[in-house]
Amino acid sequence: MELLDTLIVGAGISGLSLAHALQKEATSASSLKILVTESQGRVGGNITTVTAEGFLWEEGPNSFSPTPELMKLAVDVGLKQELIFADRKLPRYVYWQKKLQPVPMTPPAMIQSQLLSFPGKLRALFGALGFVGPAMGAGLSQQRDEETVSQFFRRHLGTEVMQRLVEPFVSGVYAGDPQQLSAAAAFGRVAKMADVGGGLVAGALLSAKNRPKKIPADPNVPKTRPGELGSFKQGLKALPEAIAAKLGDRVKLNWHLTRLDRTERETYIAVFSTPDGQQEVEARTVVLTTPAYVTADLLQSLQPEVSSALQAFTYPTVACVVLAYPQSDVKGKLVGFGNLIPRGQGIRTLGTIWTSSLFADRAPAGWQTLSSYIGGATDSEIGNLDSEEIVREVHRDLSRILLKPDVPQPKVLAVNVWKRAIPQYNLGHFDRLQQIDEGLKSLPGLYLCSNYVGGVALGDCVRRGFDRAREVGKYLQNKQSDS
Structure with a gap:
């Protein structure tokens, strides 16, 4: 041997x-x-990249943030010319009170945003500046002084930011329950900022000041900008x-x-x-x-x-449901990355990626592909449904958010039920x-x-x-x- x-x-x-x-x-x-x-x-x-009938879609991860290591790896294995990137200026949306609201990505956008109320914005501002009470309570001592994501963000930025921004993000990344996820583990950088500076703004400034100097960029690796999402012409596979x-x-x-x-x-x-x-x-x-x-x-x-x-x-169960609709069935032209849905909005789906809007050549002309995710740590029952039932749930949710009234059944490209999806x-x-x-x-x-x-x-x-x-x-x- x-x-x-x-x-x-x-x-x-x-x-x-x-x-x-x-x-x-x-x-x-x-x-x-x-x-x-x-x-x-x-x-x-x-x-899991699949192609059929002129469509290309993903049933697992959908894209990547272009980290230095990943970009270098792609170039090393000969994929430099295959790299594609979505426009980083494309908005992300949160479905709140029956409306798609753009996620505010800058301080001016936060001020103008209708996603948060004026008191909610004020609460977030004071919290970010460090006007934050200590972590305390009987529940915390039972948790060995470890805060959940929900406890941490409510304490620092208020209930509105937690419910309308953090919770849908947690659903999108972890398919997780913010009342169970550890803030220090799931949001390590943010938690460290709070520890370093006493507040998130001061912590961010101190972290940036103490960050090691960047290693000179490899000239052979394409330059990318913050907020871009990447893939390859033939998909992630x-x-x-x-x-x-x-x-x-x-x-x-x-x-x-x-x-x-x-x-x-x-x-x-x-x-x-x-x-x-x-x-x-x-x-x-x-x-x-x-x-x-x-x-x-x-x-x-x-x-x-x-x-x-x-x-x-x-590892909670998550279903990836990829549906295609004629463009004429969709409300207007979808321009953006997609939408996330906080719990409590009467929508079961966790979020939807507007796949054919994100990357070119992912659907035939006149079609819109939508990749939705349903289930997760707050909806374990999804594993008990068959594929047809899951499609019905997602189609009904999409009909409320993105589709015109009385749209017929979609072209079903995939229903992939990941029985054990993402580690919590x-x-x-x-x-x-x-x-x-x-x-x-x-x-x-x-x-x-x-x-x-x-x-x-x-x-x-x-x-x-x-x-x-x-x-x-x-x-x-x-x-x-x-x-």
């Missing part, structure tokens, strides 16, 4: 980014033996497929990890179920990029404490991560790299993959020095 340097389990964007970084850093003199295994028959994990193509036969599909053991030689034996029967692999290091619940099962016998902490992560950064998140880190000390050479740690966005996944690659490389170097 050949001894691998690194076994990476999972060919989602985290695992592929990690493998790419390891391969790139390895010189020809000290090339690493790497294997990436994937239980599905394709790479990309939750990235272009990125994992391009990375996998570079890795070649180092990627094995339909390999399902059934057992992981540690040897007396301080290596790991992984047993896989594959199309060619059972396969065993031995590796000096192993990186598990699998979801928390899968990783928990794999580590149950190796490290029960880590397994227990991983089992505590919750709920109260106790950092305690769980600490328990995991402590437990992994007994398993040197084993690493976890998934979106339940350090952010759920694609840019977070790429950055995390690069970071883990450095850790793995350093461990292998140290082991080589010791031998």
